Amino acid sequence: MSDTPAxxxxxxxxxxxxxxxxxxxxxxVKKGSIHGIVGENGAGKSTxxxxxxxxxxxxxxxxxxxxxxxxxxxxxxxxxxGIGMVHQHFMLVDNFTVLExxxxxxxxxxxxxxxxxxxxxxxxxxxxxxxLKVGVDELIEDLPVGLQxxxxxxxxxxxxxxxxxxxxxxxxxxxxxxxxxxxxxxVLKDEGKTVLLITHKLREIMAxxxxxxxxxxxxxxxxxxxxxxxxxxxxxxxxGRSVLLRVDKKPAHPKETVLDVSHLTVTDSRGVQVxxxxxxNVRAGEIVGIAGVSGNGQSELLETLAGIRKATSGKVTIEGxxxxxAETHVDPAMMRDWNLGHVPEDRHRMGLVTGFAEYENAIxxxxxxxxxxxxxLLDIPKxxxxxxxxxxxxxxxxxxxxLKTANFSGGNQQKIVxxxxxxxxxTVLLVGQPTRGVxxxxxxxIHKRLIEMRDAGKGVLLVSVELDEIRGLxxxxxxxxxxxxxxxxxxxxxxxxxxxxxxxxxxxxA
Amino acid sequence: MFDALILxxxxxxxxxxxxxxxxxxxxxxxxxxxxxxxxxxxxxGAAFGAGAVGYVxxxxxxxxxxxxxxxxxxxxxxxxxxxxNRGNQIVSGVAINFLAAGLTALLGQTWFRQxxxxxxxxxxxxxxxxxxxxxxxxxxxxxxxxxYYELLSGHNILVYVAFLAVPVTWWILFRTRFGLRxxxxxxxxxxxxxxxxxxxxxxxxxxxACGILTGIAGSYLSIAQSSGFIKDMTAxxxxxxLAALIFAKWRPANAMFACLLFGFLDAVAIRLQGQKxxxxxxxxxxxxxxxxxxxxxxxxAGFIGKAIPPxxxxxxxxxxxx
Numbered sequence: 089m090s091d092t093p094a095x096x097x098x099x100x101x102x103x104x105x106x107x108x109x110x111x112x113x114x115x116x117v118k119k120g121s122i123h124g125i126v127g128e129n130g131a132g133k134s135t136x137x138x139x140x141x142x143x144x145x146x147x148x149x150x151x152x153x154x155x156x157x158x159x160x161x162x163x164x165x166x167x168x169x170g171i172g173m174v175h176q177h178f179m180l181v182d183n184f185t186v187l188e189x190x191x192x193x194x195x196x197x198x199x200x201x202x203x204x205x206x207x208x209x210x211x212x213x214x215x216x217x218x219x220l221k222v223g224v225d226e227l228i229e230d231l232p233v234g235l236q237x238x239x240x241x242x243x244x245x246x247x248x249x250x251x252x253x254x255x256x257x258x259x260x261x262x263x264x265x266x267x268x269x270x271x272x273x274x275v276l277k278d279e280g281k282t283v284l285l286i287t288h289k290l291r292e293i294m295a296x297x298x299x300x301x302x303x304x305x306x307x308x309x310x311x312x313x314x315x316x317x318x319x320x321x322x323x324x325x326x327x328g329r330s331v332l333l334r335v336d337k338k339p340a341h342p343k344e345t346v347l348d349v350s351h352l353t354v355t356d357s358r359g360v361q362v363x364x365x366x367x368x369n370v371r372a373g374e375i376v377g378i379a380g381v382s383g384n385g386q387s388e389l390l391e392t393l394a395g396i397r398k399a400t401s402g403k404v405t406i407e408g409x410x411x412x413x414a415e416t417h418v419d420p421a422m423m424r425d426w427n428l429g430h431v432p433e434d435r436h437r438m439g440l441v442t443g444f445a446e447y448e449n450a451i452x453x454x455x456x457x458x459x460x461x462x463x464x465l466l467d468i469p470k471x472x473x474x475x476x477x478x479x480x481x482x483x484x485x486x487x488x489x490x491l492k493t494a495n496f497s498g499g500n501q502q503k504i505v506x507x508x509x510x511x512x513x514x515t516v517l518l519v520g521q522p523t524r525g526v527x528x529x530x531x532x533x534i535h536k537r538l539i540e541m542r543d544a545g546k547g548v549l550l551v552s553v554e555l556d557e558i559r560g561l562x563x564x565x566x567x568x569x570x571x572x573x574x575x576x577x578x579x580x581x582x583x584x585x586x587x588x589x590x591x592x593x594x595x596x597x598a
Numbered sequence: 599m600f601d602a603l604i605l606x607x608x609x610x611x612x613x614x615x616x617x618x619x620x621x622x623x624x625x626x627x628x629x630x631x632x633x634x635x636x637x638x639x640x641x642x643g644a645a646f647g648a649g650a651v652g653y654v655x656x657x658x659x660x661x662x663x664x665x666x667x668x669x670x671x672x673x674x675x676x677x678x679x680x681x682x683n684r685g686n687q688i689v690s691g692v693a694i695n696f697l698a699a700g701l702t703a704l705l706g707q708t709w710f711r712q713x714x715x716x717x718x719x720x721x722x723x724x725x726x727x728x729x730x731x732x733x734x735x736x737x738x739x740x741x742x743x744x745x746y747y748e749l750l751s752g753h754n755i756l757v758y759v760a761f762l763a764v765p766v767t768w769w770i771l772f773r774t775r776f777g778l779r780x781x782x783x784x785x786x787x788x789x790x791x792x793x794x795x796x797x798x799x800x801x802x803x804x805x806x807a808c809g810i811l812t813g814i815a816g817s818y819l820s821i822a823q824s825s826g827f828i829k830d831m832t833a834x835x836x837x838x839x840l841a842a843l844i845f846a847k848w849r850p851a852n853a854m855f856a857c858l859l860f861g862f863l864d865a866v867a868i869r870l871q872g873q874k875x876x877x878x879x880x881x882x883x884x885x886x887x888x889x890x891x892x893x894x895x896x897x898x899a900g901f902i903g904k905a906i907p908p909x910x911x912x913x914x915x916x917x918x919x920x
Contacts, residue, residue: 143792143917164794179789181782182909192782193793195775203775243793 092155094119094251094282095140100149102135109135111306113149117251117299122273122283124293124314127303128326128499128527133286134176136303137253141173142166153251167193172244173253178236182229186222186239187211190246207246214245218275234265241272252276253284258292262381270296288326288527290319302326326528335560337539342371342563345405346547347393347428347516352402352413354388361400362388364571370516370547375538377562377579378551381590385571386551387433390520393549394430395423396438407515424453429509433520433551439505442494446484447475449493450508478507483533499530506534516547523557535561555586600741604748606865611753612823614861615760616641616815620839621846621853622767623811629771629848630804631784631910635691636676637812638836639698644669644816646702649716649827650709652723652820661723661821666813672698673809681801684914695836703829714829716820725754725822756818761854763811768850780804784908787915797915812836841894847905860890
């Protein structure tokens with residue numbers, strides 16, 4: 089192993105308008121190592137890597153590849169320097185085959201025929217060497233995300249990448265898929281390749297990297313040998329202060345039932361029963377957590393209770409009033425009228441109109457509320473004042489209610505949704521994946537507010553695929569598997585027991 | 599009955615040709631992610647350019663070149679607005695249609711003073727019909743010979759160019775590097791960009807290809823099908839071509855069949871003009887003229903399967919976040 093670093097960054101600066109995404113970044117990446125870069129969402133990790141891959145240009149600073157100064161003006165240059173990148177959002181053409189995606193940009197001649205057969209052989213070799221099995225003639229849209237990611241890695245290797253950048257690679261993977269990915273990274277390292285792993289998950293950093301650098305608000309704050317640091321230290325470096333990784337809460341004092349669901353069954357558009365005869369209740373002053381591997385009916389359950397999805401059969405009782413969900417027409421507005429707040433799982437698809445300003449999003453769904461109107465018109469100054477109050481109360485940054493929500497970071501977008509639903513003072517709050525893609529600082533804040541809701545005597549139904557989150561927040565845990573509730577446990581239950589339930593290992597009688 | 603059918607099919611081929619050329623032109627553009635509602639304008643501009651140069655030089659080939667040049671120029675305007683400056687592609691396309699409609703009439707009147715039309719073409723200024731080998735000898739063979747003589751032979755060269763362009767387009771799209779990249783950029787430009795390929799240059803090439811084909815389509819109208827340019831002579835053919843493109847689900851072979859169908863409807867409409875159909879009476883010409891659009895609307899409503907456009911079509915590619 090030579091001493092020349094694979095990559096050296098000197099004094100990199102990059103701004104997007106008023107946002108200084110990267111400030112005076114220095115970084116040295118040793119050849120043949122797995123180098124992790126951690127930081128909260130919006131810390132500037134992706135921007136830095138995009139500069140390295142020629143997707144953005146740095147405003148100032150030098151990039152050295154193999155000790156030589158390089159001007160990476162476009163991705164083509166980066167590729168020719170042996171840099172490959174697996175983006176957070178895959179850069180694949182969905183209706184192309186794996187093979188077509190791999191050769192795109194490296195076709196090996198103006199006609200496809202010759203290059204294709206050569207590519208087939210080369211892919212076969214790469215698949216065997218690195219354990220990257222994918223069917224080359226499969227269409228991308230037919231592949232699960234784990235395999236799509238392998239295609240991205242194959243793409244980079246096919247182009248002869250010596251340095252591989254992976255941007256948040258495990259965000260979309262199941263734990264098993266993530267483990268497989270880490271084994272692949274290890275093989276790559278053994279073959280002498282350099283890997284740059286961008287993530288905000290500390291566990292991954294500790295598991296696979298040799299060196300780790302920490303970014304915070306656009307700056308590189310520290311670089312450590314992984315063996316000489318700890319998750320606690322890294323977490324502290326990331327947010328700049330000590331964070332409680334555990335949620336601090338007092339015991340719950342549940343009172344009367346505020347939400348009662350009985351024999352709820354939901355059939356999806358394909359005609360498959362996704363929620364099967366589910367009954368449970370939520371009492372005032374408690375958080376009920378629904379745990380489960382994603383895709384076991386939790387999302388559909390939440391959407392049905394929020395009035396988005398139609399139930400096949402089942403009744404729901406809110407504040408003493410019973411509604412037959414199959415017989416009655418329900419929609420989200422009616423559910424809101426019954427004091428049921430909903431923080432949807434996917435804030436981009438359901439929670440926000442990202443092209444709208446913050447203040448517009450702050451009343452989304454509540455825009456018919458007479459307090460926001462003046463005659464036939466919206467009372468804009470009043471709405472903005474209310475939005476500013478929420479911004480202050482929920483520490484939404486940047487504190488600008490005129491900014492498009494697309495320009496807020498994930499954590500702040502989530503706070504906007506949360507503020508909107510919580511400030512309406514609902515009796516029952518439905519919360520789906522409240523901290524997905526959200527940075528540590530915001531996670532802590534969101535968890536605190538949910539506990540406060542509970543302590544204020546509200547009922548909270550929490551759906552999350554993060555078991556730690558469920559165990560930390562919930563007072564009762566319901567486990568869903570294959571559309572059914574397969575067990576109720578206390579949050580103190582052993583993680584492995586819950587894991588077995590989630591995997592469908594035993595039923596109600598276990 | 600057979601003769602009548604052959605005649606209708608023969609005029610179907612002639613009427614389909616400009617549609618097919620324009621439709622393939624739109625295919626290149628839209629497959630690359632640039633929606634082109636300006637096919638009509640480009641055709642009209644090309645028709646005028648070809649008619650004017652064809653008249654002045656008396657050379658059909660120079661006329662064709664002029665037509666192509668005008669269409670490419672208009673295509674580049676569309677490219678500059680929608681690729682370089684990331685403008686709204688519909689607005690740019692509509693502007694080109696108006697520009698072409700106004701400018702051809704104005705220049706036509708200023709230069710030739712015949713109410714916006716160009717004077718009839720001199721000898722050689724128009725593409726003549728080509729008789730295919732042995733067509734004369736074959737015309738007496740029943741059915742096969744008649745089809746060969748009446749239907750396949752006796753068209754001008756641009757007709758053959760149009761129908762040859764179908765397999766060629768298929769080959770380019772699915773068998774060449776350019777085609778692979780073109781299809782990719784219309785689906786996910788970011789994938790193309792990160793693969794180290796210039797999205798801008800790729801889309802410009804697609805738009806230029808579109809210009810060449812609309813140039814031939816327009817020239818066909820003024821210096822092959824008719825003899826000279828007439829004001830607004832495209833009469834909505836660009837829009838029908840666009841409808842055909844959707845009908846064809848952005849595929850070359852389908853495009854040919856869609857254009858033949860629309861051409862056939864047009865031929866039938868002309869044939870039935872003023873004639874009574876037993877039992878139904880006189881069918882208004884407008885009914886047949888409306889049919890392509892009606893069929894397209896039915897298709898879009900989902901009755902004949904889904905027409906899914908290239909995913910990135912109509913969306914300007916923006917690399918930097920805003």
